[in-house]
Amino acid sequence: MAERVLITGARAVAAPDMARSLRTAGYEPHLADCVPARLARWSNSAGPVHRYASPVERPAVFAADLRALIARLDPIKVIPACEEVFHLSALAVAEGWSDRLLAPGPKVLATLHAKDRFAALCARLSLPIPETRTVTDAPALLTAVEAMGDVVVKPVWSRFGAAHVSPSPSLLAAIRPGAASPWVVQKRIVGEEICFHAVTHDGRIRAFAAYGSEWRLPGGAAYAFQPVTEALTEALRPIADRLAMEVWTGQFACDVLIDDAGQPWLIECNPRATSGVHRFGGSAAFGRALMGKGEAAPDSQSRHIAPALWRYGRPSTRASGRMEAWRAQRRKGLDVLTRPGDRMPLPGALLDTLGFGLRALRRGQSLTAAMTADIEWNGEPLDPARWSRP
Known part of the structure; x- marks a missing residue:
């Protein structure tokens, strides 16, 4: 019988990709979230999707739901995909299952997530930070x-x-x-925007991918992901290796600016799964890397989130004159949502976005704020008492 792995934050586009990698590697992936997460639920190549309560709105029920899920599934690893990582890390420490969680402890997570603490960490490690x-x-x-x-x-x-x-x-x-x-x-550093994503176990990077994007939302989030040069990858890897010694075990990603002299500058860090996951294309090697059982390298394929490429990329070409570039991305890049024979994540993602949009209207929030309000963490104390049994 295949060993089970639980991926939380099933709303993230990265979650089904991680599940596909784990399934290809011989594991039995399960996913979970506190929203319907139809993009994962409607996939026939990801895995079953379970529900838990919001860690922000109902923390004690969230904790009870996680206890029940872990007792029922008995996963050998719990892999967070979104900002629920902060709540899971605190809960895991309080209840003694940190060894199952692909994430560092709360103190390290806070250092990586807080913009000022991350800058101070980089300064201490002599890493380039503005x-x-x-x-x-x-x-x-x-x-x-x-x-x-x-x-x-x-x-x-x-x-x-x-x-x-x-x-x-x-x-x-x-x-x-x-x-x-x-x-x-x-x-302010003026330069090319680059990101890198890493999976580390015991301070050793098992998977690393650097990527750039010519297609971004107004706020800066990318929806197309192109590989960078080998030289740039080699320049960024030592930086990631140094940070991995601080993270020790987990996933982390950094936003980087490359100035005119070719100097990389770290800007901020996301201690969770990011779009860098897509660079591995659902490979078995990446599934094993997530489990600390091997190493994975990304492929050379460009990828994109198809709905965003149409919704935001296509209209932007009118003002920028980049129609040919848009057509090339659509023609040569692969959609990260779907696979041959597995097309339902696309309408699932559209319905998920609609649901978040309605939530944003009800609460007077932006769409991006509504997408994380029920799981995000903004530095408030995560006292063990919040996990008391309901």
């Missing part, structure tokens, strides 16, 4: 901007590229940092 200052009030924000010149400002706890580049005076005046909601001011 000058970064933390501000907790409006006067400090203005002082930092005046002193640093051209900057990027963003909340310490933020996601989806929620940054303001070269902010105007009126925008700065509208920002209200506080002790409980600090912001960072970071020296």
Whole structure:
């Protein structure tokens, strides 16, 4: 009988890809989330999808649901795909199953997730990071901007590229940092945007992929993923190896800017699965790497999220004159949502997006905020008491 693996955060496009890799490697993947996650549920190549309560809205029920799932499935590994990783890590420490979780402990996760702490970590490790200052009030924000010149400002706890580049005076005046909601001011680096994703076990990287994108949402999130040059991959790998010694076991991804001199600058870190997962194409080698049983290298295929390429990429070509580039991406790239004989994740993803859109309207949020509001973590204490049995 195949060993079972539980992937949480089934809403993420990366989750079915990880499940396909694990299945191809001979494991029995199961997925779970606190939303319907139709993109995974309607797939015939991912695995069964289970439900748990929101760790933000009902933490004690979330904990009870996880206990029941783990007792019933007895997975040898639990692999987070989204920001539920922070809640899972705290729960695993409190209840003694951290050895099953592909993620570091809460303290390391907080260091990687917080923009200022990650900058401090990079400085300590002598890794290239732009000058970064933390501000907790409006006067400090203005002082930092005046002193640093051209900057990027963003909340310490933020996601989806929620940054303001070269902010105007009126925008700065509208920002209200506080002790409980600090912001960072970071020296702006002008250059090519690159990302890398790594899977590490016991401080050793088992899978590594660097990628760029010519197709991004206004906030910066990519929806097409192209491999970078071998030289750039080789330049980034030592940086990832050094960070892996801090992460030790888990997945992490970094946003990087390459300046005109070819110098890479780390900007921020996501301690979870990201779009870099797609670079491995659902391979068995990547499934084994997730389990710490081997190493995986990405392939050379360009990939994209088809609905986003049509919804955002196609209209943008009118203003940019990039119609031929868009056609080339659509023709040569592979859709990460679907596989031959497994097309239902596409309508599933569209319905998931509609559901998040309706939630955003009800709550007066942006779509991106609605997509993580029920699982995100913004630095608040994760006291073990929150996991008390309901």
